[in-house]
Structures are given as structure tokens and as C-alpha cells.
Amino acid sequence: MRSDACLADQRRIHFMAWEFRNGIPIYLQILDEMKVRIASGALPPGSKIPPVRELAANAGVNPNTMQRALTALEQEGLLYARRTSGRYVTEDAEIMKELRKKLSEKYVGELFTQLTSLGLTRDEIIAEVSGWKTPEKTSQDDQKL
Amino acid sequence: MIEIECKDLVKKYGRKTCLNGINLSLENQRIIGLAGPNGSGKTTLIKLIERLLTPTSGEITIHGKRPGKETKGLISYLPDRDFLPDWMRAGELLDFYQTFYDDFDRTKAENLMRQLNIDFSGKLKHMSKGTREKVQLVLCMSRKAEVYLLDEPLAGVDPAARDYIIHTILENYNEDGLVFISTHLITDIEPILDEVVFLKEGKILLHRNADDLRAETGRSIDDYFREVFAC
Numbered sequence: 001m002r003s004d005a006c007l008a009d010q011r012r013i014h015f016m017a018w019e020f021r022n023g024i025p026i027y028l029q030i031l032d033e034m035k036v037r038i039a040s041g042a043l044p045p046g047s048k049i050p051p052v053r054e055l056a057a058n059a060g061v062n063p064n065t066m067q068r069a070l071t072a073l074e075q076e077g078l079l080y081a082r083r084t085s086g087r088y089v090t091e092d093a094e095i096m097k098e099l100r101k102k103l104s105e106k107y108v109g110e111l112f113t114q115l116t117s118l119g120l121t122r123d124e125i126i127a128e129v130s131g132w133k134t135p136e137k138t139s140q141d142d143q144k145l
Numbered sequence: 146m147i148e149i150e151c152k153d154l155v156k157k158y159g160r161k162t163c164l165n166g167i168n169l170s171l172e173n174q175r176i177i178g179l180a181g182p183n184g185s186g187k188t189t190l191i192k193l194i195e196r197l198l199t200p201t202s203g204e205i206t207i208h209g210k211r212p213g214k215e216t217k218g219l220i221s222y223l224p225d226r227d228f229l230p231d232w233m234r235a236g237e238l239l240d241f242y243q244t245f246y247d248d249f250d251r252t253k254a255e256n257l258m259r260q261l262n263i264d265f266s267g268k269l270k271h272m273s274k275g276t277r278e279k280v281q282l283v284l285c286m287s288r289k290a291e292v293y294l295l296d297e298p299l300a301g302v303d304p305a306a307r308d309y310i311i312h313t314i315l316e317n318y319n320e321d322g323l324v325f326i327s328t329h330l331i332t333d334i335e336p337i338l339d340e341v342v343f344l345k346e347g348k349i350l351l352h353r354n355a356d357d358l359r360a361e362t363g364r365s366i367d368d369y370f371r372e373v374f375a376c
Binding site for chain 1: 174175176308311312315316320336337338339355356357359360362363364365368
């Protein structure tokens with residue numbers, strides 16, 4: 001899911017709502033996106049998240065839908081609410097570790113599913129992963145820019 | 146709390162039956178979409194709520210009252226076509242709305258128009274269609290109404306303008322109230338909907354929570370609409 005929310009400057013306002021995939025309830029998609037942001041540190045531990053209405057407007061969704069996602073995140077311990085001041089990202093190291101673990105498992109699972117569907121064996125998949133190098137930028141790429 | 150209730154609502158134009166027994170309850174604190182193909186009766190239903198039309202039979206209540214003088218003040222209505230005198234200037238429209246509606250927030254409307262770089266001395270008829278649509282929407286959403294009735298607010302405007310319109314609805318509606326939007330541009334609108342109503346040939350086909358419908362059908366509401374109303 002792509003997401004961009006920017007108030008570029010006062011004169012030209014550009015809203016790009018998050019893109020949502022078909023069929024899956026939107027609050028679940030929001031939930032997944034928020035988990036990624038929390039796990040990656042884009043929403044740092046202990047940081048305050050914007051109020052529901054602002055988050056909803058930036059994402060281009062109904063505030064009730066956003067609320068549903070935030071409540072679920074609270075229930076999972078990823079966010080906590082301080083009564084008068086709003087919602088904050090958890091600082092609990094164990095919870096963060098568990099979140100990263102779950103997301104890793106999910107992505108690894110997806111990788112295995114895709115490569116298996118191409119006919120690779122488990123050993124072949126592991127060999128691919130071990131041999132993986134991040135592609136270097138070549139001078140050709142620079143010339144394209 | 147139920148804001149709008151329709152009981153066995155029927156509307157005929159001569160011998161043609163446009164709405165054929167509508168039973169609908171719309172609660173407040175919701176954004177609800179009304180979807181249906183052209184000619185399914187969406188605008189008729191909205192006009193009945195706004196009391197621009199009277200039912201052939203059946204009942205509508207708004208906030209517990211019959212549609213009339215009292216309820217018109219509760220509803221902020223955005224028709225599907227240009228409805229303001231085109232000789233009016235943007236600044237004059239602000240005066241106009243302020244005079245008519247106690248719940249009109251002039252400062253908010255001015256700020257929104259400034260963001261759009263609207264020339265306050267410019268006449269409506271000299272504005273592009275997209276700009277006129279935005280101006281009309283700004284005026285409508287700057288009222289703190291119980292019910293917002295928006296008839297096809299996205300029709301005929303470019304994608305960036307549609308984004309702006311949706312964002313403006315979300316940012317400015319009265320959260321205690323009800324926003325009822327009729328549209329057939331469902332992809333743009335579906336992320337902001339709490340509930341959706343499908344209208345087919347004058348009858349309610351379904352009225353569901355938007356996310357529940359997506360979960361049940363495994364599709365976006367737009368996709369499901371195409372399936373249900375396939376020609």
C-alpha cells in the first residue's frame with residue numbers, strides 16, 4: 001500500500017490518500033500499514049500519533065474506520081492511550097521484538113510461497129536467499145537520471 | 146440515533162414508478178453512500194428528503210420530524226447541478242449563505258476558498274466547472290448541519306479535484322451528524338464510507354457496513370457494484 005500525505009505548501013494543497021487493495025476491509029489494511037510504520041521506526045517508540053480525525057483525513061478514510069484500526073492496535077499493545085493527551089506508540093521492547101518477528105515471518109512466508117510456485121525446492125530457496133546481494137547502482141543508472 | 150427514516154416510500158411520476166417502497170434507516174455519526182446506476186432513483190430519494198418533492202405515498206422523517214420548514218434548516222444540501230446564480234461573485238455567495246444559515250461558518254468558508262485561490266470578486270459563471278463544484282462544496286460543508294446531502298459531488302471533475310472534494314468532506318463535516326452521498330464514482334468514495342446503500346430500480350438492494358461488505362464479498366465495493374449492476 002502506498003501512502004503519501006503532504007501539505008506541500010500553503011498555496012497548492014496536494015492530497016494523496018492511501019491506496020487500498022480490493023476486497024480486504026480497509027481497517028485491516030490500515031492496521032497492517034500502521035504495524036509496518038511502527039516496526040520500521042517511522043513511528044518511533046514513545047512518539048505521539050496524530051489525532052484520529054487528522055490521520056483519517058490524511059489517509060483519505062472515514063474516521064470510524066481509522067478508529068477501528070487504532071483500537072485494534074491498542075488491543076495488541078502497539079499503541080497506548082493517555083486519557084487527555086492522545087495515543088502513543090509503545091516503548092515496550094518485548095512487544096516491538098514480537099512485532100518484528102511476526103512481520104518477518106509473514107514476509108518470509110510470502111517469499112517461500114512465491115518461489116515454491118515457481119518450482120524451487122526449499123534448499124534452492126535458501127541458496128537464493130543466502131546468495132542475495134543488494135543490487136549496486138551502476139554508472140548506467142546514474143546516466144539515466 | 147436515527148437521522149433519516151423512510152417507511153414504504155413510493156414516488157411516481159405519472160404512471161412511472163421511480164421509488165417503489167423504500168424502507169431505510171440512516172443513523173447519525175456516519176458517512177453513508179447511496180450507489181446505483183443512472184435512473185435508479187438516487188436523486189429522487191435525495192430530493193424527497195430535502196422536501197423538493199413530496200411522496201406519492203409512505204413517510205419520511207428527519208430527526209423525528211416530517212420534512213418541511215424546520216428540517217430544511219437541519220440539512221445542508223448540495224444538488225447535482227449548478228444551483229447558485231451564476232452572476233454572483235464568490236464574496237457575495239459568502240454573504241448569501243451567512244444571511245440564510247445560522248450554522249454557516251463564514252471564516253471557515255473564506256479560508257477554504259483562499260486555499261483554492263478563489264478570486265472573491267470573480268463571478269461563478271467565469272469559473273471553470275471544477276472550480277464551481279469546489280466552491281459549491283465549500284459553501285455546503287462550511288455549515289454545521291445535522292445532515293449533509295450531497296448529490297453526485299464528484300461527477301465531471303478531474304482526479305485532483307476529486308481528491309480535494311473528498312478531503313474537504315472529511316475535514317469539515319459535523320461528526321455528530323450524517324453525511325449521505327449519492328454517487329456512481331464509487332472507487333474514490335468508498336474509503337470514506339461507513340455504510341453503503343445499493344438502490345436498484347427503485348428498491349433498496351442492500352444496506353451494509355462498508356468494511357463488512359468488502360469482507361463478505363472479497364471485493365472492493367466498486368467491483369461488487371459492477372457485478373451486481375452488470376448490463
